Amino acid sequence: xxxxxxxxxxxxxxxxxxxxxxxxxxxxxxxxxxxxxxxxxxxxxxxxxxxxxxxxxxxxxxxxxxxxxxxxxxxxxxxxxxxxxxxxxxxxxxxxxxxxxxxxxxxxxxxxxxxxxxxxxxxxxxxxxxxxxxxxxxxxxxxxxxxxxxxxxxxxxxxxxxxxxxxxxxxxxxxxxxxxxxxxxxxxxxxxxxxxxxxxxxxxxxxxxxxxxxxxxxxxxxxxxxxxxxxxxxxxxxxxxxxxxxxxxxxxxxxxxxxxxxxxxxxxxxxxxxxxxxxxxxxxxxxxxxxxxxxxxxxxxxxxxxxxxxxxxxxxxxxxxxxxxxxxxxxxxxxxxxxxxxxxxxxxxxxxxxxxxxxxxxxxxxxxxxxxxxxxxxxxxxxxxxxxxxxxxxxxxxxxxxxxxxxxxxxxxxxxxxxxxxxxxxxxxxxxxxxxxxxxxxxxxxxxxxxxxxxxxxxxxxxxxxxxxxxxxxxxxxxxxxxxxxxxxxxxxxxxxx
Amino acid sequence: xxxxxxxxxxxxxxxxxxxxxxxxxxxxxxxxxxxxxxxxxxxxxxxxxxxxxxxxxxxxxxxxxxxxxxxxxxxxxxxxxxxxxxxxxxxxxxxxxxxxxxxxxxxxxxxxxxxxxxxxxxxxxxxxxxxxxxxxxxxxxxxxxxxxxxxxxxxxxxxxxxxxxxxxxxxxxxxxxxxxxxxxxxxxxxxxxxxxxxxxxxxxxxxxxxx
Numbered sequence: 001x002x003x004x005x006x007x008x009x010x011x012x013x014x015x016x017x018x019x020x021x022x023x024x025x026x027x028x029x030x031x032x033x034x035x036x037x038x039x040x041x042x043x044x045x046x047x048x049x050x051x052x053x054x055x056x057x058x059x060x061x062x063x064x065x066x067x068x069x070x071x072x073x074x075x076x077x078x079x080x081x082x083x084x085x086x087x088x089x090x091x092x093x094x095x096x097x098x099x100x101x102x103x104x105x106x107x108x109x110x111x112x113x114x115x116x117x118x119x120x121x122x123x124x125x126x127x128x129x130x131x132x133x134x135x136x137x138x139x140x141x142x143x144x145x146x147x148x149x150x151x152x153x154x155x156x157x158x159x160x161x162x163x164x165x166x167x168x169x170x171x172x173x174x175x176x177x178x179x180x181x182x183x184x185x186x187x188x189x190x191x192x193x194x195x196x197x198x199x200x201x202x203x204x205x206x207x208x209x210x211x212x213x214x215x216x217x218x219x220x221x222x223x224x225x226x227x228x229x230x231x232x233x234x235x236x237x238x239x240x241x242x243x244x245x246x247x248x249x250x251x252x253x254x255x256x257x258x259x260x261x262x263x264x265x266x267x268x269x270x271x272x273x274x275x276x277x278x279x280x281x282x283x284x285x286x287x288x289x290x291x292x293x294x295x296x297x298x299x300x301x302x303x304x305x306x307x308x309x310x311x312x313x314x315x316x317x318x319x320x321x322x323x324x325x326x327x328x329x330x331x332x333x334x335x336x337x338x339x340x341x342x343x344x345x346x347x348x349x350x351x352x353x354x355x356x357x358x359x360x361x362x363x364x365x366x367x368x369x370x371x372x373x374x375x376x377x378x379x380x381x382x383x384x385x386x387x388x389x390x391x392x393x394x395x396x397x398x399x400x401x402x403x404x405x406x407x408x409x410x411x412x413x414x415x416x417x418x419x420x421x422x423x424x425x426x427x428x429x430x431x432x433x434x435x436x437x438x439x440x441x442x443x444x445x446x447x448x449x450x451x452x453x454x455x456x457x458x459x460x461x462x463x464x465x466x467x468x469x470x471x472x473x474x475x476x477x478x479x480x481x482x483x484x485x486x487x488x489x490x491x492x493x494x495x496x497x498x
Numbered sequence: 499x500x501x502x503x504x505x506x507x508x509x510x511x512x513x514x515x516x517x518x519x520x521x522x523x524x525x526x527x528x529x530x531x532x533x534x535x536x537x538x539x540x541x542x543x544x545x546x547x548x549x550x551x552x553x554x555x556x557x558x559x560x561x562x563x564x565x566x567x568x569x570x571x572x573x574x575x576x577x578x579x580x581x582x583x584x585x586x587x588x589x590x591x592x593x594x595x596x597x598x599x600x601x602x603x604x605x606x607x608x609x610x611x612x613x614x615x616x617x618x619x620x621x622x623x624x625x626x627x628x629x630x631x632x633x634x635x636x637x638x639x640x641x642x643x644x645x646x647x648x649x650x651x652x653x654x655x656x657x658x659x660x661x662x663x664x665x666x667x668x669x670x671x672x673x674x675x676x677x678x679x680x681x682x683x684x685x686x687x688x689x690x691x692x693x694x695x696x697x698x699x700x701x702x703x704x705x706x707x708x709x
Contacts, residue, residue, distance in 0.1 A: 130684060
């Protein structure tokens, strides 16, 4: 049944190749997305009883990430028909097919129980997303696509070498195929330490390039800046989450082998560096899509920072994955609307958008407030908890630095965002026929409401899944992982079994 | 032929690659190295496994046949003969390559091998080749030479994969072949588009996007 999660989007992609009528072809997107989401909700009920030797199956961690991606994809797919209607000159067939293939490959990655399968999924995903970045077929987009392909391929090649190193670590401990994650984690003591450490460093650099951690992020501002907002949203919330998941799986093996402390130090370093780097490049950023790209670098930094702190912070890093994906979809899609309306994405031309596109600009502003950590939106919950975990779990300096960077990013980002949304309209502005409509704004409202809802209340089944997922990444069963004590308000839902 | 000889030849090719300025010579060297990649598992006596024999043959066919064909087609279209004005000069590249090879030997020394592994040179050669590919990728301007860099980087991973290919054939073989084939294929398509957009494949033109 779970395999259908992979097959449905891939079959839909194959179908979309042959549909000749554009109006019908584009409807395949929302239909597939809703079907996928519905099926996922059914399959997710069984995340607790995943068979040991399965090659494909959803556990708590994979289920959580796929749920985030499926919701994000549904929002984008509902937005897509109205967006493509605005771009009749472009190749819709390739666009639709690549989007659907992306969903299928994301499902494959989340279901993969073997590092090799996960790697294949991510590699293929890199290639299917390249045509999406090239959507506009101009000089800038070919440049962005080339950088994305070259850097992404090098990253993914390093990740392959890292995966082979981990396999060699197992081979040294006389552990042979099939090297499923569960098996690697259960037999963690037998893995050869030097190979495991070297393998982790390579996968961190490799998958870190795909996530866009500084200093390996240089493809990101170009790619996000030149693609349609809808692709930006999927890259920032989907592809990066996939790379993060692949990295977390290897981290789970490393922590199960007792080398977690080594890995966490690297995570902390990359996390702080990414946030600081993003802050520097946000200062005086006139291009609001590139601004969002640097915000994505920052939030990838927050994710790995949370994992590096560990314990409670790791769980909230996983929560942040959902918060970031939802709010980024609002930001990128509304930025895309503003871009359509002004035929520009740069500051002197685009100011005072609240008058021309009140709904999109309002959502862009709300998204900005949410992503920078204003309560009661979801990112506030995760950022606050990661910071407080850092301060209480023995990282007072890093915790303070984390808060300072968040504050600095709020200030620098607000500079550009305030001008875009509330500034005095520029005399150089261009008139375009674009107007906010129900179809181009309603999906964004849904995403915003979800981000708000997630900030106010996390449903019990999701909470249980998150807790189990954070145990997985820290090395498996609670006895071995050295988890910190639960906050008292949690009624220990990991013990609940259906 | 002993595998050690072929591995040493691979490492020598690395040095020649970073020192050459002519694009088609770089391509020839990459093809030569690719064919070495196909021969090494046979020299290691792994040809007795049918699947490794197949891997070697596919590697030779791809790296010695299909990829040069793609390159020749691209070269005819873009009419570039020489790598002009690389980001890092040839002498410096050569010294960096030597330093990288030395570093690979040190690194490989820190990684213990399973008892009974025959060509002990495999790990340092893999790391050195990986480093050379990386160097070519970041220091050259034409898209074609960058793809050559990517191929060399792939060869490094392939060499390491040979350590594991007997025990974990599926992981190694699918990984390497997928990465190589699809990566180069898609890059070839994009090079075509770069050529159409800029009338050149100098990626130095691809510098309009920056902060």
